[in-house]
Amino acid sequence: MTSRILWVLAASLGCGGVAIGEGPEAFAEGEAERRVPAPPPPGEAGRPPGPGARGAVATGVVTLRGGTVVGQGLLDVAMDPATGRIVEPSAADTVVDVSGQWLTPAFIDSHVHLAYYPIADELAAAGVAAAVDLASPERTLGAPPRASALRVITSGPMITPPAGYPTQSWGADGYGAECQGTPACQGVVTRLLDRGAQLVKLPIGHGPDHHPDTLAAIATIAHARGALVAAHALQDDAAKRAAAAGMDVLAHTPVEALTADTLAAWTQGDGRAVISTLAAFGGAPTTVDNLRRLREGGATVLYGTDLGNTRVVGISAEEIALLAAAGLDGAAILDSGTRAPAKFWGLDDLGEIGLGKAGCVLVFDRDPLANPSVLATPAQVWINGARQR
Numbered sequence: 001m002t003s004r005i006l007w008v009l010a011a012s013l014g015c016g017g018v019a020i021g022e023g024p025e026a027f028a029e030g031e032a033e034r035r036v037p038a039p040p041p042p043g044e045a046g047r048p049p050g051p052g053a054r055g056a057v058a059t060g061v062v063t064l065r066g067g068t069v070v071g072q073g074l075l076d077v078a079m080d081p082a083t084g085r086i087v088e089p090s091a092a093d094t095v096v097d098v099s100g101q102w103l104t105p106a107f108i109d110s111h112v113h114l115a116y117y118p119i120a121d122e123l124a125a126a127g128v129a130a131a132v133d134l135a136s137p138e139r140t141l142g143a144p145p146r147a148s149a150l151r152v153i154t155s156g157p158m159i160t161p162p163a164g165y166p167t168q169s170w171g172a173d174g175y176g177a178e179c180q181g182t183p184a185c186q187g188v189v190t191r192l193l194d195r196g197a198q199l200v201k202l203p204i205g206h207g208p209d210h211h212p213d214t215l216a217a218i219a220t221i222a223h224a225r226g227a228l229v230a231a232h233a234l235q236d237d238a239a240k241r242a243a244a245a246g247m248d249v250l251a252h253t254p255v256e257a258l259t260a261d262t263l264a265a266w267t268q269g270d271g272r273a274v275i276s277t278l279a280a281f282g283g284a285p286t287t288v289d290n291l292r293r294l295r296e297g298g299a300t301v302l303y304g305t306d307l308g309n310t311r312v313v314g315i316s317a318e319e320i321a322l323l324a325a326a327g328l329d330g331a332a333i334l335d336s337g338t339r340a341p342a343k344f345w346g347l348d349d350l351g352e353i354g355l356g357k358a359g360c361v362l363v364f365d366r367d368p369l370a371n372p373s374v375l376a377t378p379a380q381v382w383i384n385g386a387r388q389r
């Protein structure tokens, strides 16, 4: 039986938020000294929001009628561009016919660098509602918010030893905050969180390293402040040390084959996660297999592109394909870009389509569960109840 619900007017903010400061150039992260393609042409920033056709002026609540909400069935979804929320039914809504189409929540990219590649508006227009910025200069923390449909949470600079990664390479311009020893590094954690960082990122196994006691102390103080800790750890030993120090999430799928000990460390216990970034490192079979094994062991997989290193403006078809190669089916891939990161990062109003959630919805011409490759090319993008595409 068809359940048909019209959601009308509710309240408050949508998925819009703060974008961090802008930065100029391309870079290659990690040892992958990859060539970065030229930036794409200017995106579709600044397009006026609106209900029906793209670019139309917002006039009130819009109902997407007749579509299948993936995982829920036939549902009409109403969104209020004034509040950015999914709302209750009303006969007065503007109707957009999406019969025969599929609806999902908009995506969350759990690894970007928007100070290097400032395309917040273009990302939102392409279907990304939120992003986790995993290294930006400290000067971008607490900067006045720039109006954008993209919500961004950020680590600020990586907390690194003197001359540590990435201060001697792509991140020389402030992408690492240097400190030596536990008291100094605890001070840096406190300073960054005070200035607006919402999580902490540390490099391990990539040049000089913090002492294991310092790594653990940084994680402890971050956790005490309610901040998660991400590790840039590409090698097996580095990933093992990250787990031992109490870190929560691997910023990349490690590229070196993981040993049983390291797998066990990242899959036992308490909801540890790994951000995929498979395409950013070339999608090598070893890396893909690491992700498969981490997931099979119970680690949470979060879709992430390492935007800045990669240059896909939107949801990455290559990353989707590599997630499939790692054994994720359509539902698991969708989860890695929606519900799972919303839960992991505390983005409570994203990752689901439901009353009171943000009006961040993608519309597809084909069922993304059966054809996950379509996730990269939504037919419609709605962010905060406003049509972007």
Ligand SMILES: [Zn+2]
Binding pocket: 029, 111, 112, 113, 134, 135, 306, 309
């Ligand atoms: Zn990165």
